[in-house]
Amino acid sequence: MEFRHLRYFLALAEELHFGRAAQRLAISQPPLSTNIQQLEASVGARLFTRNSKTVQLTQAGQALVPRARALLEQAAQAARLARDVSEGMAGSLQVGFVGTMLTCGLPALVQRFQQRHPALRLTLRELSSSEQLLELMHERLDVGFVHATRVPAGLSRVLVARQPLVACLGVGHALARAHRVRLKDLAGEPFALVSRVVSPDYHDRIIALCREAGFDVRIHCEMRHWLSVVSLVAQGMGVALVPQSLASAAPPGAVFVPLEGVMDSYDTWCLSREGRDHAAMRAFVEAMRDSQGDVFTNPRLPIA
Amino acid sequence: MEFRHLRYFLALAEELHFGRAAQRLAISQPPLSTNIQQLEASVGARLFTRNSKTVQLTQAGQALVPRARALLEQAAQAARLARDVSEGMAGSLQVGFVGTMLTCGLPALVQRFQQRHPALRLTLRELSSSEQLLELMHERLDVGFVHATRVPAGLSRVLVARQPLVACLGVGHALARAHRVRLKDLAGEPFALVSRVVSPDYHDRIIALCREAGFDVRIHCEMRHWLSVVSLVAQGMGVALVPQSLASAAPPGAVFVPLEGVMDSYDTWCLSREGRDHAAMRAFVEAMRDSQGDVFTNPRLPIA
DNA sequence: TAAAAATACTCCATAGGTATTTTAT
DNA sequence: ATAAAATACCTATGGAGTATTTTTA
Numbered sequence: 001m002e003f004r005h006l007r008y009f010l011a012l013a014e015e016l017h018f019g020r021a022a023q024r025l026a027i028s029q030p031p032l033s034t035n036i037q038q039l040e041a042s043v044g045a046r047l048f049t050r051n052s053k054t055v056q057l058t059q060a061g062q063a064l065v066p067r068a069r070a071l072l073e074q075a076a077q078a079a080r081l082a083r084d085v086s087e088g089m090a091g092s093l094q095v096g097f098v099g100t101m102l103t104c105g106l107p108a109l110v111q112r113f114q115q116r117h118p119a120l121r122l123t124l125r126e127l128s129s130s131e132q133l134l135e136l137m138h139e140r141l142d143v144g145f146v147h148a149t150r151v152p153a154g155l156s157r158v159l160v161a162r163q164p165l166v167a168c169l170g171v172g173h174a175l176a177r178a179h180r181v182r183l184k185d186l187a188g189e190p191f192a193l194v195s196r197v198v199s200p201d202y203h204d205r206i207i208a209l210c211r212e213a214g215f216d217v218r219i220h221c222e223m224r225h226w227l228s229v230v231s232l233v234a235q236g237m238g239v240a241l242v243p244q245s246l247a248s249a250a251p252p253g254a255v256f257v258p259l260e261g262v263m264d265s266y267d268t269w270c271l272s273r274e275g276r277d278h279a280a281m282r283a284f285v286e287a288m289r290d291s292q293g294d295v296f297t298n299p300r301l302p303i304a
Numbered sequence: 305m306e307f308r309h310l311r312y313f314l315a316l317a318e319e320l321h322f323g324r325a326a327q328r329l330a331i332s333q334p335p336l337s338t339n340i341q342q343l344e345a346s347v348g349a350r351l352f353t354r355n356s357k358t359v360q361l362t363q364a365g366q367a368l369v370p371r372a373r374a375l376l377e378q379a380a381q382a383a384r385l386a387r388d389v390s391e392g393m394a395g396s397l398q399v400g401f402v403g404t405m406l407t408c409g410l411p412a413l414v415q416r417f418q419q420r421h422p423a424l425r426l427t428l429r430e431l432s433s434s435e436q437l438l439e440l441m442h443e444r445l446d447v448g449f450v451h452a453t454r455v456p457a458g459l460s461r462v463l464v465a466r467q468p469l470v471a472c473l474g475v476g477h478a479l480a481r482a483h484r485v486r487l488k489d490l491a492g493e494p495f496a497l498v499s500r501v502v503s504p505d506y507h508d509r510i511i512a513l514c515r516e517a518g519f520d521v522r523i524h525c526e527m528r529h530w531l532s533v534v535s536l537v538a539q540g541m542g543v544a545l546v547p548q549s550l551a552s553a554a555p556p557g558a559v560f561v562p563l564e565g566v567m568d569s570y571d572t573w574c575l576s577r578e579g580r581d582h583a584a585m586r587a588f589v590e591a592m593r594d595s596q597g598d599v600f601t602n603p604r605l606p607i608a
Numbered sequence: 609t610a611a612a613a614a615t616a617c618t619c620c621a622t623a624g625g626t627a628t629t630t631t632a633t
Numbered sequence: 634a635t636a637a638a639a640t641a642c643c644t645a646t647g648g649a650g651t652a653t654t655t656t657t658a
Binding site for chain 2: 001002003042043044045046047049058059060061062063064067068070071074075077078079081082083085086087090091277278279280
Binding site for chain 2: 635637638639640641
């Protein structure tokens with residue numbers, strides 16, 4: 001059985017006349033006859049009753065009509081799907097992201113991308129940076145938004161957000177109404193940090209920054225999520241250094257004050273596997289690159 | 305796109321090696337290369353990344369694999385279906401029958417036929433004989449079980465049941481315990497009959513029989529169904545002449561007594577359109593013919 | 609008898625084979 | 634250097650065309 005047979009069969013089933021069906025197919029009548037005979041032989045059933053005056057579908061022919069239509073339609077669909085996937089308009093895309101991306105414009109950006117690629121199935125997974133690196137290397141993730149100082153070979157990166165660290169204080173804190181805070185003013189304060197297991201990069205940097213400022217951090221609480229850190233501070237349980245964008249999702253009791261003299265920034269990179277055949281992934285990363293300024297509306301520091 | 309392309313594509317998708325895939329397909333390697341290229345051209349997408357060491361599916365290729373499998377599977381299914389229909393093993397069959405067939409073994413017979421043709425969709429419709437004739441001529445019915453003296457041209461018939469008419473009396477009736485009843489003993493009794501609209505053949509014959517016996521029927525009640533007739537008689541509301549098989553479905557208050565001297569029998573014919581391409585119909589009629597004695601266990605009169 | 613499907617026969621497009629080249633590791 | 638895919642070229646199957654025959658209403 002060939003697709004040609006199905007096309008010819010449907011034409012004849014609709015015209016019920018070899019001459020007219022052949023005309024519609026832009027072939028002559030004899031090859032239509034032989035093709036129908038071939039189809040009947042391969043199927044093992046008479047599909048038309050025919051004599052010199054009338055052509056009629058047999059029961060078997062009637063049963064075949066919808067199937068033949070479906071086959072041709074599905075073949076066209078399959079080709080279309082493959083083409084769409086190769087153009088990044090269909091398929092699936094696994095995206096990982098760290099928690100801070102939620103307050104940093106990612107949802108809106110993903111939504112906009114999804115609108116332009118409606119046939120693409122996006123899966124979003126909140127993961128720590130290190131988890132994402134592993135998942136990317138295992139090809140269980142196509143794109144990851146991470147904080148990372150160094151990137152393993154085989155992954156390419158685009159800087160998508162660069163934001164300063166700010167002090168997060170409870171409203172009742174002595175410095176809560178200050179315009180600026182020097183880091184060393186926080187010496188001795190009980191700090192809330194994201195756990196080193198979740199975010200070693202951030203964890204180590206806070207410790208290093210404080211040491212530069214001349215004191216050792218007094219770690220009061222280690223949290224599993226940025227939002228937990230801010231929530232804790234909002235309830236007067238300590239202070240924290242957090243990426244500025246968290247201010248947009250903070251509960252009432254938290255106050256954010258810029259740090260004086262700390263030029264260190266907190267960078268978010270969009271990572272993806274190099275040289276992978278994955279148009280959707282490329283399109284996504286491209287969308288990230290294009291909208292760097294549009295969506296991630298944080299103060300732009302000079303990018304290294 | 306051809307089915308050949310899909311077969312070759314799947315072989316390569318499974319082997320990921322042109323040489324081995326070609327071997328499995330029992331063709332040489334170059335035509336496999338060209339076929340894959342043709343498929344890629346017709347789809348409009350690269351389906352494999354390949355160099356001299358490795359062959360890998362692209363995203364588009366991965367998306368196509370299940371579709372290609374489905375297409376091949378469905379093509380085979382479609383052919384199988386058409387063949388089954390042409391052999392009477394699949395498709396649908398519209399069967400009409402008069403009410404008396406319900407007590408005459410039809411349900412068991414249909415069930416047995418259905419078990420042997422599980423893919424066949426049987427539709428059963430209780431209809432009067434005249435309705436069935438109409439439906440058969442309009443091809444809205446494939447087979448009909450009717451009582452009819454004469455059959456229109458274009459329909460062929462098989463006698464499936466021949467049963468005597470018996471007297472149906474209420475248990476309280478004077479003749480209820482008799483071994484035999486002469487028809488003229490019922491002269492003047494209130495008769496229950498199936499309405500002439502529903503069964504003109506039966507209706508007219510009862511009247512004719514009674515006239516032969518020397519009296520005019522006193523029609524007390526015209527019912528729309530045999531079971532209504534028996535039910536009425538069971539409640540002491542009259543007498544009736546009915547086909548013997550109704551005895552098997554009678555309520556307690558009804559008694560059936562053979563008629564003396566009445567050789568008239570009540571015949572049921574299985575009708576079907578002649579020369580129609582419909583293997584299921586032919587198989588069904590054949591099953592009827594074969595099981596004439598098995599199921600319709602009524603006294604067998606000489607068949608005309 | 610006439611309209612229409614089937615058959616006979618020819619031609620050429622193309623699927624597949626063999627030999628060879630290119631390519632990437 | 635080598636294994637493997639791509640290319641070049643050839644052969645032959647078979648799909649489509651033209652001419653003709655057969656069929657049946």
